[in-house]
Amino acid sequence: MRTISSIHIIFVSILMFFTIMAQAQTNAYSVKTVVIDAGHGGKDPGACGKFSQEKNIALSVALKAGGLISMNCPDVKVIYTRKTDEFIELHKRAEIANKAKADLFISIHVNANTNPNSNGTETFTMGVAKNEANLRVAKAENDVISLESDASQYQGMSANDNEAIILHNLQQGAFCDNSLAFAGMIQNRYKEDVGRKDRSVQQAGFLVLWKTAMPSVLTEIGFITNEEEEKWLNNSDNQAELAYAIYRAFVDYKKYIEKRSNGEITHNPQTEQNVAPSPKPAPAPSPAKPTVNNNNKPAPKPTPAPASKTESYIYYSIQIGAGKDKIATTPENFNGLSNVFYIEEDGLFKYYCGKTSTYKEITLLLPEVKSKYPSAYVVARDNTNKKLQLTEARQKTK
Ligand SMILES: [Zn+2]
Structure with a gap:
């Protein structure tokens, strides 16, 4: 009888341990x-420059940034409020997110600004505008509701309704801190990675952020009213650079939130200029030299989840090494690099960093990877992971 009850106690204890562990796992917060x-x-072009419209530049950068997140963060679901030139009411955008x-x-x-010399990037979170300039930005962005069918959706809320904004932020609580943290990360990436003038993190009352029940930002990627900047913003390579900065800020944020959720950090990085991880030196995946597959073996197993399982597409990546050993693709094993995946081919595990849909985007990642793996190089593959000649791939993706 005694033995049975001891076994019983041990069994219940083990069960409790696993229940607690499972709960801890579900409680761990991640950015999914x-x-x-x-x-x-659609009918709302946004701000207009001499030859272009805000809506088109914004869509192009949005699709590129979302594409980078989908390809490199297979655990993250990317949802777009629009993927084409269509009119979506402001409150519907928040509804989609909620x-x-x-x-x-x-x-x-x-x-946009009446001063043709205004230039640079700024990222807003919901808050009371501290100056006229910020208030003007919010008013201009909110203006679109005059084109909407039912403005009563916004219950009279306006960019200068400070009381309502303060109440909103009180209700949002921790979301405000996280919005500020992410806004700081985006501005940091624009400045450090793309070299854009930093107009820093700002606050104002934007209707599109009003109803979102999660950390949210509105990022202004440049001035269409500045002749030089308008030209710069319409160049697709520059759009790719901005998208890449947004993607990297997203990764910074995801790491920050997940580390904080695991209790690894307790501070808010908003006050810090750069939250880029400082990687610990770690051994290269294998001393074996990367080998290029030129024979006609069957198509290798697809490794990370591709953006789409049915569409055919070409992607670029950076090969960092190859060897006979399978190594966990964690940053610790790869000099701090995240987004590492492998493809099993010709009896070797080939390790790659990053996945992009354009050549330009992968070249943006290359310096960082080469600083850790000097012999790293760019490869192109299709959706079945078949290796392609770079020149052939670049002709098809340009
Ligand atoms: Zn706008």
């Missing part, structure tokens, strides 16, 4: 869904 909102669209229970909302816009 992001909503990318391309500002304006319905998806998104963890982050990124609204992408292009700025």
